[in-house]
Amino acid sequence: MSATGWPLVLPIITPLLAASLAFGLRRWPLLQRSVSILGMAAMLLFTVQLLGLVADHGPQAVAVSTWTAPFGIVLVADLFSALLVVVAAFTGLVVALYAGAEVGRGRESHGFHPFLLILLAGAAGAFLTGDIFNLYVWFEILLMATFGLLVLGGEKVQIDGGVKYMALNMVATILLLTAIGLLYGMTGTLNMADLHIKVAEVDDPAMLTVIAVMFLLAFAIKAGLFPLFAWLPASYHTPPMVVSALFAALLTKIGVYSMIRVFTLIFTHDMAITHGALGILAVLTMVAGVLGAAAQTDMRRVLTFTVVSQIGFMLIGLALMTRMGLVGTVFYMLQDILVKVGLFLAGGIAVRYAANESAYGRLGGLWMNKLWLAVVFLIPAMALVGLPPVSGFWGKLALVRGALEAEAWILTGVALAASFVTLYVVGRLFVTVFWKPAPALTEAEAQARAAYAPTRGDMALMVPAVTAVAVVILGLGIFAEPVLALVDQAAQQLLDPTAYITAVLGPDAVPPAPTLIGGVR
Amino acid sequence: MDSLILRVATRILAALMLMFSVFVLLRGHNDPGGGFIGGLVAATGIALSSLADGPEMVRRVLRIEPRLMAMIGVVAAVGAGLLSVFGGDVFLTGQWGYVLGVKVGSPLLFDIGVYLVVVGAVMAMLLALEEEED
Numbered sequence: 001m002s003a004t005g006w007p008l009v010l011p012i013i014t015p016l017l018a019a020s021l022a023f024g025l026r027r028w029p030l031l032q033r034s035v036s037i038l039g040m041a042a043m044l045l046f047t048v049q050l051l052g053l054v055a056d057h058g059p060q061a062v063a064v065s066t067w068t069a070p071f072g073i074v075l076v077a078d079l080f081s082a083l084l085v086v087v088a089a090f091t092g093l094v095v096a097l098y099a100g101a102e103v104g105r106g107r108e109s110h111g112f113h114p115f116l117l118i119l120l121a122g123a124a125g126a127f128l129t130g131d132i133f134n135l136y137v138w139f140e141i142l143l144m145a146t147f148g149l150l151v152l153g154g155e156k157v158q159i160d161g162g163v164k165y166m167a168l169n170m171v172a173t174i175l176l177l178t179a180i181g182l183l184y185g186m187t188g189t190l191n192m193a194d195l196h197i198k199v200a201e202v203d204d205p206a207m208l209t210v211i212a213v214m215f216l217l218a219f220a221i222k223a224g225l226f227p228l229f230a231w232l233p234a235s236y237h238t239p240p241m242v243v244s245a246l247f248a249a250l251l252t253k254i255g256v257y258s259m260i261r262v263f264t265l266i267f268t269h270d271m272a273i274t275h276g277a278l279g280i281l282a283v284l285t286m287v288a289g290v291l292g293a294a295a296q297t298d299m300r301r302v303l304t305f306t307v308v309s310q311i312g313f314m315l316i317g318l319a320l321m322t323r324m325g326l327v328g329t330v331f332y333m334l335q336d337i338l339v340k341v342g343l344f345l346a347g348g349i350a351v352r353y354a355a356n357e358s359a360y361g362r363l364g365g366l367w368m369n370k371l372w373l374a375v376v377f378l379i380p381a382m383a384l385v386g387l388p389p390v391s392g393f394w395g396k397l398a399l400v401r402g403a404l405e406a407e408a409w410i411l412t413g414v415a416l417a418a419s420f421v422t423l424y425v426v427g428r429l430f431v432t433v434f435w436k437p438a439p440a441l442t443e444a445e446a447q448a449r450a451a452y453a454p455t456r457g458d459m460a461l462m463v464p465a466v467t468a469v470a471v472v473i474l475g476l477g478i479f480a481e482p483v484l485a486l487v488d489q490a491a492q493q494l495l496d497p498t499a500y501i502t503a504v505l506g507p508d509a510v511p512p513a514p515t516l517i518g519g520v521r
Numbered sequence: 522m523d524s525l526i527l528r529v530a531t532r533i534l535a536a537l538m539l540m541f542s543v544f545v546l547l548r549g550h551n552d553p554g555g556g557f558i559g560g561l562v563a564a565t566g567i568a569l570s571s572l573a574d575g576p577e578m579v580r581r582v583l584r585i586e587p588r589l590m591a592m593i594g595v596v597a598a599v600g601a602g603l604l605s606v607f608g609g610d611v612f613l614t615g616q617w618g619y620v621l622g623v624k625v626g627s628p629l630l631f632d633i634g635v636y637l638v639v640v641g642a643v644m645a646m647l648l649a650l651e652e653e654e655d
Binding site (some may be wrong): 004005006009013016017019020023024062063064065066111114 | 588589592593595596599602603605609610611612613614615
């Protein structure tokens with residue numbers, strides 16, 4: 001355990017304090033926005049520091065308020081969670097920057113920035129907690145913040161989407177809470193590292209599998225897996241584009257993160273059932289997601305469905321539970337957060353030129369006069385498909401290679417086929433928004449569009465935000481080597497949680513013999 | 522709702538509930554209770570008087586915007602955690618000292634923070650709902 005653990009605490013409390021400050025400054029929009037951006041920048045700084053610490057010295061843990069593990073709540077950072085908080089903080093910074101040009105004074109003064117910061121605190125908390133009940137608490141905080149962001153502005157479609165979102169997510173949290181209660185009843189501990197040890201001692205594997213499946217269902221709703229993703233396309237296209245970007249980037253990933261954490265650290269006792277189910281869900285989610293995206297003719301809805309299909313890809317590695325597969329999963333997750341921010345934000349600018357209309361028939365003609373926008377849209381779009389030289393290529397390469405090595409032919413075939421359909425979807429999207437001639441407009445429509453178009457001041461915020469994302473995606477693709485080395489270490493820590501457990505419980509808590517199926521290591 | 526019986530009863534009940542909420546808050550240090558449940562009791566009392574006397578009355582009596590109260594609570598709770606810096610301890614570790622001969626510690630400040638968050642958040646939601654009806 002590190003001495004006082006501030007590197008683990010700061011990424012969580014920085015956005016929380018900034019949220020309070022931003023709320024106090026809600027009558028001064030510029031000041032509030034500065035607090036929000038500075039808070040995110042500070043959070044990014046602290047998370048990078050944490051990543052450096054974890055990369056150099058292995059997993060870090062701290063027992064908050066000195067109640068030692070396994071009794072108190074611990075915060076733990078292994079490489080996987082440290083990498084995720086860095087990317088999350090970067091996303092938060094980009095979104096806070098872009099928001100100034102998009103959400104408008106009304107929403108800003110009603111608490112956009114505090115909700116945004118609380119959401120980031122919730123994300124950091126979920127990634128860093130080492131206690132499964134505490135994970136549930138962070139999910140509740142996320143739920144509150146996201147519901148606030150979703151209905152902020154109070155338009156009718158937003159309330160409609162918000163209610164669907166809330167209803168299904170409440171089911172998930174209640175299911176999660178029930179599962180946690182049952183698991184606590186069986187093992188007598190909530191500490192995830194301790195659970196790894198205690199679960200191996202449970203003599204009722206059937207009941208344990210039932211609980212594992214309950215966790216699977218709860219996180220499947222959160223992550224938007226087939227067939228439980230209905231809330232996602234029903235709500236993501238209703239709020240301002242920048243809120244959709246944030247949700248698409250972070251929310252489902254927190255579900256996927258929890259799934260990976262729980263199914264590598266706790267439930268590895270019956271992988272034929274749990275990880276087999278994950279494989280089937282991965283296949284169905286990929287198929288349902290791409291077909292949904294191919295069927296839509298509205299940019300926002302198409303992008304929303306790509307969120308679903310990409311979640312399927314991320315699960316491949318977890319279903320395989322091999323080193324190469326997990327490398328693919330972790331890398332794909334990290335880059336997909338950036339890809340979603342990039343696509344939704346660049347799409348948001350494109351939509352602004354069309355008076356916030358996103359139907360295919362109402363878009364077009366941006367290639368000739370907005371070439372830079374086409375470029376910053378194309379980079380994440382290529383990553384979404386998995387084309388070199390951008391980041392998505394390495395993620396898909398590792399996933400497909402992992403699936404081939406494990407001789408999982410169906411997963412391999414579906415992943416490649418789904419990528420192919422994604423190429424069609426993205427191609428059609430790009431042609432429609434940028435190459436197709438602009439639709440014929442009446443005089444009044446043209447004037448309305450001119451009024452919606454981003455002003456010079458908006459551009460000063462939007463361009464750096466979107467460009468930064470595109471540059472990072474391109475950079476991750478070209479200089480993938482150092483990141484992949486880190487991700488490889490992260491995958492090894494996931495497969496062999498000894499270092500994680502030692503960090504939490506000390507070197508004396510010798511974990512039992514590895515429960516992984518033979519041939520994995 | 523305009524009911525004489527409710528209004529008269531509320532005057533006594535709301536006051537009792539607020540007092541009880543402080544008792545629960547302070548009791549929480551060593552026994553069941555604490556900021557969260559105390560805050561809920563207080564919020565129930567205030568909600569009752571908002572039913573009897575209307576949301577405008579409650580806003581006037583509260584004097585402070587409920588959401589702001591919640592945010593002050595967050596600062597108080599996190600601040601109480603940050604006090605552990607001075608003892609060189611881990612975040613949220615209790616710090617103790619004597620004020621006028623009475624032993625006080627940061628856990629109380631943390632609980633008061635939680636109390637304010639709960640009262641503020643619940644009242645913000647309830648008042649918004651009630652005002653929608655008018």
